Structure formats: structure tokens, C-alpha cells
Amino acid sequence: MSRPPALPGGGLGALAAHLSAAVAAHRRQTVQLDELYRAAVGFDRSLATSVAARGELLDALTELERAGIVTLPRGAAHYDRRSSPPLPRWIRRTPAARPAAPPDTGRVWPSALQAAARIARRPEEVAVLEAVAGFLRDGGAERISVPLRERSLELFGDEKRLDALLSSRLFASGALTLSLLRCHPVPMPFAAQWVPGVDSAEVELLVAENHHTYASLLEATRAHSAAGGPARWVGYGGGQQFCSAVASVPLLQPAPTRIRYFGDLDRRGLEIPVAAAVTATVAGLPTVEPAILLYTALLAHGRRASAAVVPAHSAAAVSSWLGPLASAAARLLTDGQRLAQEAVGLERLLAHPEWL
Known part of the structure; x- marks a missing residue:
């Protein structure tokens, strides 16, 4: 992913502009990578878990260097190569002459x-x-x-x-x-449809990570509601987008009082609801809970596929969100395997409305 060079006149992309301000406000001329990363996540929380975060950060830093705002180090020893693309361990603010103060025109401000x-x-x-x-x-x-x-x-x-x-x-x-x-500010919206049904004490929002599962959950929920099941929202989280898009839940009316989430059983699929739960808590929204019966069905019927092995401590941390299913999910990750949520498809959902 490559961004265009900085525009004439100092025009920068939104992330680069934010990092430029952070670098300008930093107490030292040299800014370390972890500080740059924190500034980037503070601007866009989805970068905390995005697989594209390193690329976006590098693009923004390269943009700042092209604009003459910072200098990136030279030499491989000064780059963090634990993942791709390599990132500079530090950057240095380019010294600039202090701009002259505008002349005092006696302007009286409100x-x-x-x-x-x-x-x-x-x-x-x-x-x-x-x-x-x-x-x-x-x-x-x-x-x-x-x-x-x-x-x-x-x-x-x-x-x-x-x-x-x-x-x-x-x-x-x-x-x-x-x-x-x-x-x-306006949070990134996500697709959601209201399915009428029997009124219940709570208004539930059921969110799917992937759009094919969203379509199946929506159709199965409509069939279930027509047979006397409860009314609820069914939403499409849009993968990584849900980490920040969950903040748009108050735009739904009637407002959900419970948020349940169903995604892939792999590291990224669990990092998404964990990050979304933090966003929801900060925004004063209902916590993001796992759709336990759907995850139970996925563990029972899913097709195991190879994935990167996740260290035990990381697997335990990200799987803890699943509560009673945490141990089974952690074993899956440490074994280097994953389960795609599409295994809990339309036919199974129609045959097992109790999972909803």
C-alpha cells in the first residue's frame, strides 16, 4: 500500500498530519517507535489490531520525510524487522527556523x-x-x-x-x-437491519464478522422471528471496521441494550471483538459479548484450517473474551489452526433456531 507524496504547500494525509503534530509537540527531537505507534492508535483505534497498521504507519512516516518534517534513520540496524514492513526504531524531527510572529494589527478577537x-x-x-x-x-x-x-x-x-x-x-x-x-465526530457506521418479532425485555444486536455469515444470520433470524422468535437487530461488523464502528450503535433505534458478536475463531477474529469491547466501554455502551451458542456450534462443526501458531500467553489473552469456551479456543490457536465462521451456515442455522 503506497500513499502519494505530500502535496505542495504542506498538504498531508490525515494520519501523517496527526503524527506531524505529535512530533512537533514532543519534548525531544528524536521520537521512538513506540511513541509514534501510540500516537497513531490515539488517532485511529483500529490500528491497534489491524494487520495493515505497520504499512499505514510507514506510509505516514515516509510522507513526513518527503515533506521535510522528519528524518528517518539510515541502515538496517535502526529498523524493527520483527514483522513486515520494517519500521524505523526512531525518527528525528527536522530543525526548523522559528517562524516570525505575525505583526500585531490590533485585531480584537471575540x-x-x-x-x-x-x-x-x-x-x-x-x-x-x-x-x-x-x-x-x-x-x-x-x-x-x-x-x-x-x-x-x-x-x-x-x-x-x-x-x-x-x-x-x-x-x-x-x-x-x-x-x-x-x-x-461521527463513528464509522456499519450495516444493520431490524427484524420484527416478539418483544422482549432487551433489544439485542447480533453482529457477524463476515458479510456472508451476516446474510445467513439475517435470513435465519427472519425465519425464527416469523415462527415466534424475538425481535432483534442483525449487523455486519465489516471485519476490522467494527473495532471503531461499534461506537455508532446509539444511531440504531430502538437502541440495543445487548451486543453479541460472532466471528472467525482465529487470532484476528478474536482481536476484533476484544478491541470493540474497549471502544464500547469507553463510549458507555453495552459490552460486546460472545454469541456463545454460535461459537459452540462453530467448535463442533467447523473445518479446521492451518494458521500461524499463536504463543500460549497471547492465545490465552485473546481467547479469554470467550468465557467458558476460552480454553478450547486457546488450544486451537496454539495448535496453529483456525475455524471460519461460515461453517455455521444458513442450512445449519435454519435447522437449529435455538442457536439464535
Whole structure:
């Protein structure tokens, strides 16, 4: 995966822009790999478990080097080669001349921007304040809150500009806030359909990792509900996307009071709901639980396939989410095997509605 070079004028991708701000704010000129990784995950939580995370991080660092913002080390000894692609163990911030402070024009800022005005010393920062001041002058404070990228396009003519600005010192200091701009971040949505049925005390959301299993679960749930089964949401997690997309659950109405998840029995398939459970907890949502009966069926009927051997401590950690099935799942991982969830297919689901 290769990203285009930095755009003229300092245009950077969203991840590169975030890392640029983190490097600029770092207390030392040299920034270690673990610190860069934490900054990247802080920007996009899905990178914590994504198999493509190393490639995305390397692309962003290469973009920063092309833009003259950082210098990457030379020589294989300075690269972490435990996985592919190799990543620099450290990067060095490129020294830059202190930009001249803009001349004091006697500009009087609105009271809501005075704290930000004391920070803004670069021309681009002053330009941001000018845009926000115009928004407030035109009654922006009284407008409804809209998705972040809608407001970003309105203010700056660039729907992604606010994404990058959130890591700048104007926002990191609290001098500017999304609340002031009357906008809010929007989690990545995921597909979900409501299946009417018998009302129950709780509103359940059943999520499948893969889209073929989602289609089968949806059809089987409809058949089950038509025969007197409960109403529920059936959702498609979109694989890795569910780690962050779970935060969009409040958009569903009626709001789910229980979230159950069913995915592949392999390392990645278990890392996804574990990460999603963290996101859900932080967002104050119901915890992400395993669909125990479906996983039990997968262990009984799944076709074992070869996979990378997972060390025992890692297998135990990622499998603990499965509760009573944790030991069986951990053995599967340490034996270098996996089970695809498609083994619990439509025919079996229709024959065993009790699994739902």
C-alpha cells in the first residue's frame, strides 16, 4: 500500500498530519517507535489490531520525510524487522527556523477566541481563528451541532482539515473545541437491519464478522422471528471496521441494550471483538459479548484450517473474551489452526433456531 507524496504547500494525509503534530509537540527531537505507534492508535483505534497498521504507519512516516518534517534513520540496524514492513526504531524531527510572529494589527478577537489568540503565532493559526471568528459573527454559536466534516468543509473548504487540526496546539490546549464550532465526530457506521418479532425485555444486536455469515444470520433470524422468535437487530461488523464502528450503535433505534458478536475463531477474529469491547466501554455502551451458542456450534462443526501458531500467553489473552469456551479456543490457536465462521451456515442455522 503506497500513499502519494505530500502535496505542495504542506498538504498531508490525515494520519501523517496527526503524527506531524505529535512530533512537533514532543519534548525531544528524536521520537521512538513506540511513541509514534501510540500516537497513531490515539488517532485511529483500529490500528491497534489491524494487520495493515505497520504499512499505514510507514506510509505516514515516509510522507513526513518527503515533506521535510522528519528524518528517518539510515541502515538496517535502526529498523524493527520483527514483522513486515520494517519500521524505523526512531525518527528525528527536522530543525526548523522559528517562524516570525505575525505583526500585531490590533485585531480584537471575540471573547470565545481570546485564549486561542494568545496561542496563535503562525499565519496558518491566525487564518484558522479568522475563519472561526467569521462563523461566530454570523451566529454560528446558535446553530445545531453537525458532523465534523460538514463544518470543516464550510469553514475551510476542505472536509478533512478539522481532522488534522484536532491534534494542533489550538485544539490540544482546549482553546478551540468542537463544541465551539457546533460540530461532533461521527463513528464509522456499519450495516444493520431490524427484524420484527416478539418483544422482549432487551433489544439485542447480533453482529457477524463476515458479510456472508451476516446474510445467513439475517435470513435465519427472519425465519425464527416469523415462527415466534424475538425481535432483534442483525449487523455486519465489516471485519476490522467494527473495532471503531461499534461506537455508532446509539444511531440504531430502538437502541440495543445487548451486543453479541460472532466471528472467525482465529487470532484476528478474536482481536476484533476484544478491541470493540474497549471502544464500547469507553463510549458507555453495552459490552460486546460472545454469541456463545454460535461459537459452540462453530467448535463442533467447523473445518479446521492451518494458521500461524499463536504463543500460549497471547492465545490465552485473546481467547479469554470467550468465557467458558476460552480454553478450547486457546488450544486451537496454539495448535496453529483456525475455524471460519461460515461453517455455521444458513442450512445449519435454519435447522437449529435455538442457536439464535
